Amino acid sequence: MTPENIATQLFNINLQLEQDDSNLTTDPTQAAAIAQDLNTQWSAIWSLMQTCESQMSSLGPGPMQNAYKNLYLSLCTVHTDLASALGDLNQTTPNTTAASEVLEQGAIIDTATSFRLSVKAAGVQVDMDRQAWDLKPTAANATALTQDLTNLSTFLVSGIPAPNNDPWNALGISQTQYTNLQSAITSTLADIVSNPTRAQIEKLDKDWAAAFSITNGLNPTNIESEDLKK
């Protein structure tokens, strides 16, 4: 599973948690049904955690391992938040106020944090591919770089689905930065050629640097709970 796949799932989980929180607030009598859905999201997060575990336990030290470790820790927090919310609801008299508080101040924000960390990880993955291509611009390295850049480009266009028409909000960047990011990725993709000259390699490095500065600068700690659905 690519970091973009993880990001897409997190985006959808976040929307569902927002909906569950809204339902808890408007109709506390639905606590049992909402607990059931929270349990589903809890399992979904667990599945994403296992993906990160698999990566971490096989990757050697380096930026990718760090990226997955940060994402994993963030997912662990979401998972524990959801366990806590379930504890609030799985009682003879469910405490919907406490559950709502855990969702609003914990799980929803922490899912958004994880979402940005997964996009950040996608950028780190491309940067690792780029370094490999710089060192050895073989066909295999070009294919890996092209594939991961395309994944990132596709995600930025369609990976943050409706109702969100402002994907830059979900990413926590400006519209201008979002446009610049897409342009830089498109340019980088065009820079991948067979048997590149030193000048062509340097041009790719420069174009990618413009994109990487944005993905790597995503701020996962400054999130408003409503960011993902603005």
Next chain:
Amino acid sequence: MTTPTPESLAQSLYYINGQLAAVQSDITNKNLSGALSIITQLLDPNGDPSKSLYTQLISLEDLLSNTPPGPEQQALYTVIQTLHVAEADMLAAQGDLQNKNGAAALQQLQQSPSGGAVNDILGGFIMANFQWAVAQINDASTNNDTATMSAEVTALYNYLNDGFSSTLQWTALGISQTQYNQMMGSLQSAMNDLMATPPNTTKFATDWAAVTKIMGGSSLPPIGKS
């Protein structure tokens, strides 16, 4: 799956801490395959919860998902978060060892931003022994449930009395022998307070405060730095 208690978790973390010492020793002695084998067992998703941090965390999260809001829920949350940080360090160390980088693995165990897995396992150990037990007792106290309080204090006393297999209790707890003896005396007294007819909750509060004060001075690493 058996429901974890502060005592069963402490016992498990005590074991895991010992195994992490063996991992570090193997790395130092260039036995990377031995180190990898041990850490893989500690992270075994199908392992015995008393010996696998992975399955221990699953049990703890299951317990949290059925624990009502209150001090115990908060204490469990903190314990789980701390142990997840240790788990992440151990998973990364496992990856480092798979890639034959012992130095990087040692860093995950000893020096990563949280202070490393060893630090967080020790932190979890102390929390399990005391903060979680205190929270359970506070919850029971709120409900005037002296029977539960008595059972939990007794479980803690028994664990501290004979739950350490291969080292001195006070060393494991980061306190002096004198402090340990004082603490066990206060715990014994606290048990008697709760078993009296009627239970002497006022005196219990004093005895219990003496216990928590001693452990507040433990020399074990501070927790929750991540």
